[in-house]
Amino acid sequence: MADNFASAKAKAQKILGKDAKIPDAKFIPKLQSDTDSAFAAYRKTCDDLETKILELQKTMAGAKLTIKQFAEKLDDENFGLDEKNKDDAKKIKDAQALFDAWSDDLGKQIDGDISALDDLDKHLMDFRKYKPKPTDK
Helix, strand or coil: CCCCHHHHHHHHHHHHCCCCCCCCCCCHHHHHHHHHHHHHHHHHHHHHHHHHHHHHHHHHHHHHHHHHHHHHHHHCCCCCCCCCCHHHHHHHHHHHHHHHHHHHHHHHHHHHHHHHHHHHHHHHHHHHCCCCCCCCC
């Protein structure tokens, strides 16, 4: 078995004899250069995707905190009703409970999205482990 084309050519020349004419594989340096360029672009794509995943996670975490803060403001809101009126107090409490449930549900959804992005980032790390074998050693 040959290590590279030059080695294979030398061994084949011995088998075929000195008068045999074996064409050169002049394309190999270009193949290697093209492969190197494509792999560099692949690595950049991985880097860019990693950055975008982190940006998404940060944005989602910020959104969750903003929603939580808004929901906390709603907990103190009387919605223009009279808190001292028994009927109004119940309406306020029921409305606040709806907004709390909305906030909690949305927070859980965002947590799930952040977790899914974390899983995606772990898969991306597996993509980063890929290294092409040399075109011709």
